[in-house]
Amino acid sequence: MIKKKVFILLFVFFLATFSFYFLEAKTENELNIYSGRKSFLIEPLIDEFKKNNKNIKVNIVTGKSDEFIERLKLEGKNTKADILLTTDVARLTRAKNNNLFKKISSKILKNNIPSKYRSKDDDWFGLSVRARPIIYSKDRIKINELKSYEDLAGEKWRGRVCMRSSNNVYNQSLIAFMIINLGEKKTKKWLDNLVKNFARKPYGGDRDQIKAIASGQCDITVANTYYLANMLTSKNLKDQEAAKKVSIFWPNQDDFGVHINLSGAGVIKNSKNTNNAILFLEFLSSKKAQQIYTKKINEYSIRTGVIPSETVKEFGKFNADNSNLGEIGKKIKSAIYLASKYNWK
Numbered sequence: 001m002i003k004k005k006v007f008i009l010l011f012v013f014f015l016a017t018f019s020f021y022f023l024e025a026k027t028e029n030e031l032n033i034y035s036g037r038k039s040f041l042i043e044p045l046i047d048e049f050k051k052n053n054k055n056i057k058v059n060i061v062t063g064k065s066d067e068f069i070e071r072l073k074l075e076g077k078n079t080k081a082d083i084l085l086t087t088d089v090a091r092l093t094r095a096k097n098n099n100l101f102k103k104i105s106s107k108i109l110k111n112n113i114p115s116k117y118r119s120k121d122d123d124w125f126g127l128s129v130r131a132r133p134i135i136y137s138k139d140r141i142k143i144n145e146l147k148s149y150e151d152l153a154g155e156k157w158r159g160r161v162c163m164r165s166s167n168n169v170y171n172q173s174l175i176a177f178m179i180i181n182l183g184e185k186k187t188k189k190w191l192d193n194l195v196k197n198f199a200r201k202p203y204g205g206d207r208d209q210i211k212a213i214a215s216g217q218c219d220i221t222v223a224n225t226y227y228l229a230n231m232l233t234s235k236n237l238k239d240q241e242a243a244k245k246v247s248i249f250w251p252n253q254d255d256f257g258v259h260i261n262l263s264g265a266g267v268i269k270n271s272k273n274t275n276n277a278i279l280f281l282e283f284l285s286s287k288k289a290q291q292i293y294t295k296k297i298n299e300y301s302i303r304t305g306v307i308p309s310e311t312v313k314e315f316g317k318f319n320a321d322n323s324n325l326g327e328i329g330k331k332i333k334s335a336i337y338l339a340s341k342y343n344w345k
């Protein structure tokens with residue numbers, strides 16, 4: 001009888017200890033992601049990560065990067081977030097300037113990501129490249145009429161340019177890129193004339209500019225290539241038809257190259273799962289993950305040797321901006337100021 005009681009006691013003790021250990025392990029081995037990228041873009045990557053990291057529970061919250069930055073500032077030490085993923089370098093710089101990121105020393109990240117695609121202070125890392133070239137009407141523009149971003153401000157384009165709002169960070173980064181390459185004085189002139197060339201008030205996203213060209217509202221725009229690639233491969237036949245009416249022009253091939261931006265991430269300063277966060281970032285920079293970025297999302301890889309998707313391959317090769325992209329983040333404030341000064345709504 002006594003033996004039986006001892007056995008039960010031991011069993012209960014063992015169960016309690018084990019389940020405590022198990023629960024502890026369960027709550028500790030997490031990875032919490034704040035993602036400015038939509039979840040359908042990130043989920044294939046998380047699924048692949050989980051294959052080799054079954055013990056890590058990955059939680060993802062999606063939303064707007066700027067709101068996450070505000071939230072992280074408020075949450076401070078109490079935050080559960082380990083990683084912030086964003087779709088552009090301006091937000092990475094903003095998070096960095098708000099002291100939200102932790103410095104990470106990882107040989108894998110350094111080897112996989114060229115230095116121009118990561119922070120000089122090792123606190124944010126580019127994970128995919130997005131190009132923002134000129135997109136034009138195949139019917140109404142001949143390729144030899146096209147030159148450069150500067151040329152879009154020329155008088156021959158009066159009433160022919162469609163642009164999305166300058167409230168959008170992609171165009172803020174484009175203006176910052178122009179400030180870096182032309183200087184402020186020339187960029188002011190460029191903005192002043194470019195806005196005069198607008199065919200309509202800025203409206204909609206990148207896809208809407210392409211659709212506006214297809215429907216004849218305007219002839220030319222600047223947009224990210226993955227939008228065009230996604231339209232060309234879309235199940236929506238109207239989108240597909242619109243996309244077929246435009247073509248890509250790679251501007252500034254002999255000087256400062258095509259404006260590019262980065263999606264990227266940083267590890268949160270108050271992260272409680274830093275090792276998991278580093279592991280995930282290292283995975284995102286791997287060849288396997290990079291192939292998901294190019295194939296599923298139609299972006300360009302940060303790595304050489306990872307080929308673009310079939311659709312993107314058709315767009316051809318180009319010379320891209322070769323400077324450290326962190327510089328763009330530093331000019332965003334001036335870009336926003338100039339956009340409003342010259343009435344780019």
Ligand code: FE
Pocket residue numbers: 087224
């Ligand atoms: Fe986008």
